[in-house]
Amino acid sequence: MKRFKSRSVDARKALLFLGLLLVSVAFGLFLSSARTLSAVAVADLDRQWRTGYDLLVLPPEVQLPVEQGKVPPNALTGWSGGITFTQWETVRSIPDVEVAAPAAVLGRVFGALPQRHMLKPPVISEPGLYRLTNDSAILGSIWPRRGTSVSYMFIFRGAGSVPADVETAGKAAAHVPGVYFRSYPWSAGEMVWQWIDVLLMAVDSGSEDALVNLEGAFVWGRLDESYKSEVVQLDRYHSREKGQAFQIPVVLNRHRYTQRAEGVLIERLTPDGVSRTDPLAAADLIARRGGKDYLNSLPGSPVLSLTLEPEAYHQAYWEGLETAVGPGRNEVSLFEPSGPVTYQPGVDLAGMKVIAAVPVPGNIPFLVSFRKAPAPSDPPKAKIVFKLTGVFDIEALGLASAEGGPAAVPVDIYAPPSATLVYDPSGHRLDEPRSLLPNGDPQSYIQEPPLMLTTMEAARLIAGEKSISSIRVRVAGVERYSPEAQQKLERVAAEIVHRTGLQVVITAGASPERTLVFLPGIGSIPPAGYVEEWWTKAGVNLAIREKVQWENLAFFLIVLVVAGLYVGNTALVTTLQRRAELGLLKALGWRDASVAGRVLGQFLGPALVAGGLGVFLSQGVAWAMRLRLSFWQALIVLPVSLALALIGGAAGLGVAHRATPVSALRSGDVSTRAGRRTRPHRSGAGLLSLAWSGLAGRPGTTAVNVLITAMATGFLVLLVVLLRTTRGYLGGTLLGRYILLHIEGYHVAMAVVALLVAAVAAADSALLGIMQRRAQLGLLSAVGWAPGHVSRLVLTEGLLLGALGALGGLIIGGVAAIALTAGRAATLQVLATGGFAVLVPLIIIPLSVLGAARQAGRLAPSHVLRNE
């Protein structure tokens, strides 16, 4: 019996030592991670504090209330004018302004694209009736755009076979709309129209070179500032129109933002009885039979089928565009640019704030208009004649897209706005979120960035003095974050506001913020649903610097509380078990202080060794995890271990103080074995009921163990849910996600340590339970329970403990996850993902009591019964 008792006491001491060692190593790990993390995070933040530009200067009151402190990703191309050239000059002249890069949205260039550069159908000379079907599609947009046009060409044999007025004035077409007659071979490509519809923006090439290294993106040429824009007479260019046009230098952006596809099918028709020699008779007969409807119903035999997939289409389109604005081309029309999208607060979805885009009346039947855009029938703003001086591709700029990293503050000059459809109109999350692309329409929600850039001189010539819509400013002498750097930016911003009256957003320290935008329908067009965008939010960086530290501290506190509870409880129970011994010492004349010293000594000794070992072990672990921790830094582990033991020992001091010689030496029955009389309660004779009774017989220890397991499990549940539902970020910004993704391994290690402490506590509790109930277990053995059944009883206790801890952990972790993600992690998601995490305590807690269970099975009943 004595051997069992001393073995159990030894095992419990070893477990206490193991617990202290675990916490020591964990603290060392925390220390090194925090130092490394802090260094990495601060370096990252400092480096990424500086965005592509430091200040964004805007016309006053251009932003809506919901946009305050933020910049929507599609904002810049929606603003037109508002800042004068004089104001730009003023900004440039302010001391410390290194770069002031203006952007002037001039309008949309609209014109026909030469078809020969797109689909290249051959010339058809064989007489006959042909049907041409032209399919076009713009894919990947919010409301996919598809169109089919069908036209007919009737070719007669030889010159003069069709009367000139029919061929040229289209009289036959008047009989049968959409059917053309001609006497000469037909170049089918002329019936396939492609349109140029691109945004023209003016920038200052010197500023762009300094800001984004625009010159490095050129495939050929450059934006030629030396080319002087001028007003020219259109007749100089053999135009059919008379009047004035602006001749300006332009460069083209050849990057592909849309997914367009085009197809042409040419079929030959053989209508019965239709004359092939008399066009007028043929037209009359076709008209009598139903005209185009009749022709549509006729079967055709394919002559030619051509398809351009997006890549090929873009290549052809770009070549056409380059030719369209190349030397010797006629003028094109410049229309007013489309306006900005209007936003208003929306209805929250799944606990997230929603911003709703406001539709505007439009003239395109199949999509919802969100911007006021001129119709092609509206009078153009100007006529333009281009001087093409270069072609560039933004891919070469290496600019971060909205999702590319924390330093990106996307404005839509070079990067297209990023929008992902994530919820359907009724608020259900899509199985596969869809990235949305521009559809090339000036009224649509997502716009292509400007495909044409021109000079500021051209902007002044075309749009006048107040044509600048934004100025991106870089401040000199600011490299990394520092309070002085921040003050300098604020000073320059204040100076700009003071001297120009313009609005300034400080973008340094800004970060893209996830924003949910609702795109409603209009009329018969259904809503698109909810898109996820990344809006630039100012001032995030500094807030996150503080948050990083708090989150780490909070997470480590969980481990410390878990360990503290374990050590405190163990100290208390151990002292309670030694009450008789302490009472005896007092009976022998020991003073309270000496008894207290003896109580504390039993914990300080192991704590000293565990702390000392922890110093070296934590250095080893830090080295293995490639973290930084010097010996001197690791030394702090030692006082932490001692402090923990002192706190735990303090719990036992009260017991020691209350231990009187008489009460402590009085022998009790089984129920007072641990020094406390447990409240009588009933249980059943089944295994589960007896196990539950065993746990209830030591309510304090059981409660502490459940709490420890629940906290450790809750920690794990929280991490798993965050990783699964929010990809591991808490901050709500890319910057936050970036940091937490770097530290997730460290956090999981902390959760593992907490769970290990819980396992140690469970093993200790099982040993304690065996010591307290050895009479009961011995009796079961004596009356014929096989050793396996006795062991199973202890294992069932472990299973119950694990199950209670798992349930508590799911609740704690789930509530924390829902709260920390502001509802992004829904309850069902938490249950689904956290469910896996709760399996961990259900496995490791019973495993941790295996040793104690085996020991219980081996109890010699005679020893137990004889001594109780």
Next chain:
Amino acid sequence: MAVTQIELDSAQVVEARGLRKVYPSGEGQVVAVDGADLEVRPGEFVSIMGPSGSGKSTLLYLAGTLERPDSGSLRLGGRDVSGLNPKELADLRRRLIGFVFQQFHLIPTLTALDNVMIPLTPYMARRQLRDRAISLLAEVGLEGRTHHLPSQLSGGEQQRVAIARALIAEPRLILADEPTGNLDSASGQQVMSILVELVRQQGVALMVATHDPELAGQASKRLYMRDGMLTTD
């Protein structure tokens, strides 16, 4: 009742030859039982008397397989127990032997009924077990106390619950270690009369270690122990 792998015969319930048990004590040894020979037949009531520390309890624990002898042989129900593993010994105890202790050793959180049922809980359907336990409690005069906790019962009642527990598996041998040692004389007499009556009616062998000469006097075979040596009248 669970099927046991151990075959028993009915000739002798206990057949011990030269049983010896030595315990280490400090630097030396204490011979608790020194070469005891013992035979107990079915229905026989054997009392063992002797001063404290003479080895009475050790002899009972050896006979009950709670202890393994250092030397000597032991046959229970005709079966040599020396080669049995702990699981087989547990099966044997459950099948053959019932224990009654001086301290009662009832589980404090279980009712009288559950305490009676506890030996067979893992091995038998609860309903069947419950009926038998209720019947046994009635036999020891505790019909109205089945749902009482041990703390709600008197010492005599607790010991009667312990007797019912000892009988639950229909044993062939009851080992009682000072069964009246913690009871007043009235309760002690009541307990003993129940034990003796049950043994007489059911033909169960009874071995009682006791200090009480009056109790020992009721036995059909009276043994004495002194310094580990077992002697007869």
